[in-house]
Amino acid sequence: MTDLEQVARRLFWWKSPAEALADPHRFVAQVMVYGTVEDLAVARHHFSESAFREVLAEPPAGLFDPRSWAYWHVVFGLEAPPEPPRRRL
Secondary structure, three states, X not given: OOHHHHHHHHHOOOOOHHHHHOOHHHHHHHHHHHOOHHHHHHHHHHOOHHHHHHHHHOOXXXXXXXXXXXXXXXXXXXXXXXXXXXXXX
16 A cells, blocks of 8 residues: 555545545645644645645635644745635535
8 A cells, every 4th residue: 555545544534545536636635634744744745736725726615624724824825814615504
């Protein structure tokens, strides 16, 4: 099992690693919110900075908590973030 598949298995316990990695946008978002420093190192090795920035530009609704949302905006030197997107019920 690759290092990326190990991260996928841990962060997407309800899916197979292949299913989790089939949606790279969601995978990167999940790492940004729930990943450890080690998970992040693996993801940054496999995905470009632009992939992380794309997640911030079009985030999955309901995933980011305010702390993670603000943190990643600071990491990439972006303006103060608006509220993270929420799911509508």
